[in-house]
Amino acid sequence: MKIxxxxxxxxxIFTIATVLTGCEPLLVLDPKGPQAKxxxxxxxxSIWLMSGIVIVVLxxxxxxxxxxxxxxQSDDYEPPHxxxxxxxxxxxxxxxxxxxxxxxFVSVKSNYEVEATPAGYEDTKPLIVYASSSNWKWHxxxxxxxxxxxxxxxxxxxxxxxxxxxxxxxxxSFWIPQLGGQKYAMADMVTTLHLAADNPGELQGRNAxxxxxxxxxNTFEVTAMxxxxxxxxxxxxxxxxxxxxxxxxxxxxxxxxxxxxxYTGTHLEFSPAPEHDHGSTExxxxxxxxxxxxxNHESSNSDEESDxxxx
Amino acid sequence: MDFFDRFAVPHPSFLxxxxxxxIGLTMLAIVLGITYFKKWGYLWREWITTVDHKRIGxxxxxVALLMLFRGGVDAVMMRxxxxxxxxxxxxxxxxxxxxxxxxxxxxxxxxMPFITFFFNYLIPLQIGARDVAFPRLNALSFxxxxxxxxxxxxxxxxxxxxxxxxxxxFPLANNEFSPSVGTNYYxxxxxxxxxxxxxxxxxxxxxxLKMRAPGMKLMKMPMFTWSAFIANVIVVFAFPVLTVLxxxxxxxxxxxxxxxxxxxGGMDMLWANLFWVWGHPEVYILIxxxxxxxxxxxxxxxxxxxxxxxxxxxxxVVISVFSFLVWTHHFFTMGQGAFTNSIFSITTMAIAIPTGxxxxxxxxxxxxxxxxxxxxxxxxxxxIPLFTLGxxxxxxxxxxxxxYQYHNTMFLVAxxxxxxxxxxxxxxxxxxxxxxxxxxxxxxxxxIGKWTAWLMSVxxxxxxxxxxxxxxxxxxxxxxxxxxxxxxxxxNMVSFIGAGIMAISFALLVYNIYxxxxxxxxxxxxxPWDARSLEWATHTPVPEYNFxxxxxxxxxxxxxxxxxxxxELFKGKIEKIHMPNNSGWPFILGCIFFVFGFAMxxxxxxxxxxxLIGILGCLVYRxxxxxxxxxxxxxxxxxxEAKLRGAKK
Numbered sequence: 032m033k034i035x036x037x038x039x040x041x042x043x044i045f046t047i048a049t050v051l052t053g054c055e056p057l058l059v060l061d062p063k064g065p066q067a068k069x070x071x072x073x074x075x076x077s078i079w080l081m082s083g084i085v086i087v088v089l090x091x092x093x094x095x096x097x098x099x100x101x102x103x104q105s106d107d108y109e110p111p112h113x114x115x116x117x118x119x120x121x122x123x124x125x126x127x128x129x130x131x132x133x134x135x136f137v138s139v140k141s142n143y144e145v146e147a148t149p150a151g152y153e154d155t156k157p158l159i160v161y162a163s164s165s166n167w168k169w170h171x172x173x174x175x176x177x178x179x180x181x182x183x184x185x186x187x188x189x190x191x192x193x194x195x196x197x198x199x200x201x202x203x204s205f206w207i208p209q210l211g212g213q214k215y216a217m218a219d220m221v222t223t224l225h226l227a228a229d230n231p232g233e234l235q236g237r238n239a240x241x242x243x244x245x246x247x248x249n250t251f252e253v254t255a256m257x258x259x260x261x262x263x264x265x266x267x268x269x270x271x272x273x274x275x276x277x278x279x280x281x282x283x284x285x286x287x288x289x290x291x292x293x294y295t296g297t298h299l300e301f302s303p304a305p306e307h308d309h310g311s312t313e314x315x316x317x318x319x320x321x322x323x324x325x326x327n328h329e330s331s332n333s334d335e336e337s338d339x340x341x342x
Numbered sequence: 343m344d345f346f347d348r349f350a351v352p353h354p355s356f357l358x359x360x361x362x363x364x365i366g367l368t369m370l371a372i373v374l375g376i377t378y379f380k381k382w383g384y385l386w387r388e389w390i391t392t393v394d395h396k397r398i399g400x401x402x403x404x405v406a407l408l409m410l411f412r413g414g415v416d417a418v419m420m421r422x423x424x425x426x427x428x429x430x431x432x433x434x435x436x437x438x439x440x441x442x443x444x445x446x447x448x449x450x451x452x453x454m455p456f457i458t459f460f461f462n463y464l465i466p467l468q469i470g471a472r473d474v475a476f477p478r479l480n481a482l483s484f485x486x487x488x489x490x491x492x493x494x495x496x497x498x499x500x501x502x503x504x505x506x507x508x509x510x511x512f513p514l515a516n517n518e519f520s521p522s523v524g525t526n527y528y529x530x531x532x533x534x535x536x537x538x539x540x541x542x543x544x545x546x547x548x549x550x551l552k553m554r555a556p557g558m559k560l561m562k563m564p565m566f567t568w569s570a571f572i573a574n575v576i577v578v579f580a581f582p583v584l585t586v587l588x589x590x591x592x593x594x595x596x597x598x599x600x601x602x603x604x605x606x607g608g609m610d611m612l613w614a615n616l617f618w619v620w621g622h623p624e625v626y627i628l629i630x631x632x633x634x635x636x637x638x639x640x641x642x643x644x645x646x647x648x649x650x651x652x653x654x655x656x657x658x659v660v661i662s663v664f665s666f667l668v669w670t671h672h673f674f675t676m677g678q679g680a681f682t683n684s685i686f687s688i689t690t691m692a693i694a695i696p697t698g699x700x701x702x703x704x705x706x707x708x709x710x711x712x713x714x715x716x717x718x719x720x721x722x723x724x725x726i727p728l729f730t731l732g733x734x735x736x737x738x739x740x741x742x743x744x745x746y747q748y749h750n751t752m753f754l755v756a757x758x759x760x761x762x763x764x765x766x767x768x769x770x771x772x773x774x775x776x777x778x779x780x781x782x783x784x785x786x787x788x789x790i791g792k793w794t795a796w797l798m799s800v801x802x803x804x805x806x807x808x809x810x811x812x813x814x815x816x817x818x819x820x821x822x823x824x825x826x827x828x829x830x831x832x833x834n835m836v837s838f839i840g841a842g843i844m845a846i847s848f849a850l851l852v853y854n855i856y857x858x859x860x861x862x863x864x865x866x867x868x869x870p871w872d873a874r875s876l877e878w879a880t881h882t883p884v885p886e887y888n889f890x891x892x893x894x895x896x897x898x899x900x901x902x903x904x905x906x907x908x909x910e911l912f913k914g915k916i917e918k919i920h921m922p923n924n925s926g927w928p929f930i931l932g933c934i935f936f937v938f939g940f941a942m943x944x945x946x947x948x949x950x951x952x953x954l955i956g957i958l959g960c961l962v963y964r965x966x967x968x969x970x971x972x973x974x975x976x977x978x979x980x981x982x983e984a985k986l987r988g989a990k991k
Contacts, residue, residue, distance in 0.1 A: 115650035141743030212746020218604035222677030
């Protein structure tokens, strides 16, 4: 029986070891930006700490199982009645409390880091990208550059990116593992995700939150490039791409999978993001426009709904 | 014909048609078999109308094992689908239905009835009572649960299964994105089963508070009873949230209300919040009784009293409070900001402290013990390291910034299976093996039992450890397929092999039951394990009145004291015993609920109204019914006792 324990443990350790140190690093542990770096550091720190706990528990368990098994004791041995000791209990509570306090400290610190402009890029002006999902695609709108792409994302490396996330449909989750963790995109509010890529490169992104039949293939490609290349690309789009019209955008929203496509202009003009920052005054003028558009949008929405009711 | 169109399965496949035929033939075989052996009367008198907590418990057990099979088949299908890249065994719709039903079936229709089986069977025996506080209500709990389970399980052959995940987040679960009746089944079947659970929660709390044997103060209850008490307190606080939530979801889907819509003032995040306000305590409802069972088993086979009884109780109380303070950790990524996430991150990690106390107390119970390796003990000893692994990955997930990377990935899937399988499933099987002789008068084969435990653990490690790794490599959960280039295929194949080994181990468990029915010795006495608490003090098989004389209790392990320290359990002489009468009312009410649920699922309003009146009628009837129970005479008890004593030796 003991041999089997060892065998099972060895398999476990072996599997973990081969893969963790394997030829290709795991995506999440191979960060390409400061946010992912913070998260990967937290993950590795907690893996080491937790391994320690598992080993301690395992060691005590193996020790007592070997030492106190019935076959090793005389037949007339009667185990004593032990109620419990305050000191032992205090140690069993004290050490976990210390570990939890330490991890809480790390966790809170990282929380504020990942929810702010990425470390090292505070003085760059963040590029704002509206990333919205529809079944089962991603639409990336660059309001300042006045362009929009579907299912692919070009970003400048070495500059903070501020993603504004929302959804035309079910809750989705915007995730580029090597740049940083995910965040939900929802239909009735906008969430903000701060990311940055340190170097140019090709990355994978996907929707991580189950959103129906086409969920598995709800992915997008991310290319981080130098800022000059990015500017060239923006210019090229303005020269070659067609403008995004409302009809075209409604067509894009139809459920299904699409390849990449590129447009000038963004859908934010006729189908704005569901932002509810009523407190801010700086964008009042744009707001009124937004609101009137919003009403139009809603009326078209209710048309759609009545269609559904007829089904 | 239009009327009947709605019952068609929207996404038929060979597998579904094959199961339809299979289910049809099995039902036919059961009906014919019962008729042939003339067992309808027996079934009605002894089981369907029973109010005996032991029989109700065994019916829960049967449902749990049946659902374990169903959920297990779902699991193997999923693992097979993912074992190879671009596999076409299941299409995406079918895969979505399979993982949705796997989750619901395993949590609500396998784990819940399994623990309710232990509640029913053990609580009255452990506290020296004759039955639960409200026996007829207990039967109603079972039949409501049973009908909810039945309604849910017909979904895949009548109208289509739910496909929005077991969490059923809106707006995905609303009519626009889930147009089939599948999610109606989810809302209504779980509602009916959940009512049953809530009623039994109240029932068990009352039983434990009011019906303990003389001398059994709260701090002298066996640990399983303590865990059951706390779990049922959580049930009573958490399940109303589910009831309200499902009612709101039903209204959104059937009556066009806007609780969870994304416009007209609805709020889709509200579903996620309320779901987990119920859902997180729910996992503690499952795990605490499992902890209770482990405490009983470990103390018995270490031949020692449970170490740190008081801190065991205290830690469960703390866990029950904290279980309501952590729900947000299921969606750290919803964008509530660093401050909120920090609070919930800390509360979540804090739960590890009382849980750790329990682990250490079990280890110290082994200390200076005289450890006997029986099958239940083997499960408990495998549970400690595997559950610790699941627990520490839970702490990792609790670090909210890092959780942005774990969320929605296979890492999370690995974590919760890592706590639920060694935590709950092992406890259920260990407990089943442990209490099997008490229920049926013979023991399960130890050799096959140990093989089962080892195989299950090897299968478990192979099936779930790779998921931690693919999760960190970016494999999202609930994807029905992936491409070769992702590099997930090797580890997913390992997972599938592990799932296969687990399936074999469950088959071995069934074989063990068959083998032991045929060959096991029936001459085992009342206390085959040399155990410590009251349930072992009565006869095997347990007479319907449990104890001829109410036992006297002076410590946490009354039976052990009686065996070793000369404590006198049964003082006084036999008196006539008052017992409740059987009743068909709970079953009939359950059946009407089933038809009502079916009518609601398919929006057949006239039928829904008629059955609703029927339900109210049943309640009115019960309110005016006079049934004072019956007495078992002293002679009858003495006769039974003499017979059982004779059977024992």
